[in-house]
Amino acid sequence: MNLFEKIFNYQIISRLDDSGTFMITSQERAWLKTMLEHPAATAAFPESTLHKLKNVLEQDSTLDFKEHFIEKGRSIEKHVYHPLLRSCRRFILNKSSIVITYRLKGGSTTSAQNGVPYKLEYSMVKKEWYLLWYHLRHRSLMNTRLDHIVSVSEQSTSPEVLVQAFTNIQQILDKLKDQVILEVVNTYNQELSRILYAFSCFEKEVIYDATEQIYTICLSFIANEREYVLSKIRFLGKRVRIIEGDYLKKRMLESSRKALERYRITSPPIKDQHVSSPMDGNRLPMKY
């Protein structure tokens, strides 16, 4: 199998677009046929569609790779598809508003809430689907596990309300943008590749100072992802140092102090006592 077949050439593809021609190679069909064997397929399609697809692909081969290929360090795959994905996707496509009832972390259930859904998000780490939506009454962004949704349905809302909601979503997202600047500790420059790979799942910019041979990484993320960024920084340990971003700096200091306490090694008290921590505070949703 050659991924560089000339049929995938960009000039051919753009010409085909112009004529509205749809083309599909046996490689793509083989991939699709293989994926249809994944349990997710039964959740993704109504039975009749799945049957139709399997029929069309009957003559095709599957990709034969499982035996010589392994995945390591991966999270257990809870689900790739969720039964609610199909309907929620259509609400977003139709730009409609929804009535949603969901379970809270403590186990209680909300009453029906009005909102506008805008994205479905899959966490590659947690292997969970989330519905991202805008709470019409609270004017805030919500992030609800599909697993926690008790019921969700479309409802009619005036176009003005929807337009306003989408403007607000954008404004809130812009406001939530956070940033941290890291420096690759000079002695670990040899491991630059590893470090950059670890951060390649973030929006980032890298600056290189050729005279000092120092790499600086500027990460952008949404504020509620701080905990994940923090866990990545801890993951890399001594290789990177936060040089801008007070909150994460304090959290790193606190992490190291508390970690050493676990080993019965105490250190002088830190100056600033108003640091939230995973143990005694909960300013942010504690995902990681």
Added chain:
Amino acid sequence: MAKESFDKEIQFLRMLVLTSGAYSRQQFADRLGISVHTFDKTIRKLKEINHSMSQQLPNEQSLELAEAIRLDYYDSADPMLLFLFRAKSLKESESQRISMLLAALHNHNALTAMELLDLCCGSLSADSAQPDEKTIRKDLKYLEEVGVIVRESGIRPHRYRIQNDLIQALSEDELIDLFDFVDVMANTQVPSVQGYLLRDSLKKNVAQLHTEKQAIQPFLYKYHYYSRILDEAHLFILLDAIHNHRKIKFLYFSPKSEKSYASKNTNPIFERETKGREELTLPLKVVYDHQYGRWYLLSHDSRQGIRKYRLEGMTQIGEDIQVSEQLFDAVYKKLEEKIQYSWLIDTGHSITVRVRFFNPGLSQPNFIKERVLLQGQWGQIVEEDEQSFIYEIVVNGSNEIKPWLRSFGSSCEILEPPLLRSEMIAEWKELQSYYESI
């Protein structure tokens, strides 16, 4: 296919994505081991491809290349790196002809080679060279081989039709389901390049049905390592070689070295710069590491035993001699035993790691335990009380599991082995010194 040129483009794109414009032209070229002139030429070509692939997206047209392929999480559904696989150079006349043949088959039910020749000659502009029958037959044979068209059975002359039953068979609604499925699977499973290619064509089809809604991309994938799709360029070559018990040879650039590529030297000025290592080895397994989004090859070498390579550093891969099935099976079995306890790819001695994880406060959901169960691979929780639980795992060496354990911060305490415990203490001390001044 000019394989060398793709090796260059992969390294080029990877560096562009990972370092997001940190280097000047000269620095960039130096690191890749190419000339500034080649750098400029490659950038121009990639821009041209990017431009013609993103025509439907007028907003993106004006973007600079580095900016266009930079990960923007809220707009990440179209992996720009895919254009590596679109980048093959083709003669203008050939791309014109092939697309014309496919368009003709798309518009008509089924056609013979001669009918197609007539259509082709009729629609090509007068100043371009007219194809002959032999060329058309060659094209048809190729298209049949890659499965884009089928030859209908029956009497001669044979008629060809485009093989797009997949689309024909589906209703509008079903097409959306298919698009979503392909999107989700391409983004969450490996390998995925074929999925992304399919997704691309389906997207245009769905967009035709919903012109006003085509901009809506409902799915986001959080913490996704898009750069992994570049290494899939090598995946099928390696899998083929493993399947056929063939050795492979390649030029290897360790990711720790300064350079990640070297041009085949026609220019003597660059000759001394080539620092890749020539390797000849028997490939056994390909490993994808989810912790970093990196690919590895594990192989066997008669002198050095098990060898490990990052796919990232492999260039100019070619197949070599075949080995006997007995030899292959023997070393394969040995490798499988060796990697049974690899957190990633470590094949060293196995040790037992015991860790106490501390639960968050009582009022909080136990996200620590949740995460350990999710990511702790084959490790087990062996003891549990209200405040904490003990996790135990047999693993080859402690180096690969250490970053994961450290990422838990003060929520974990290493109990065993003593060496790992003291290493972790030393690391936290040093980390503390990084921030003590604040």
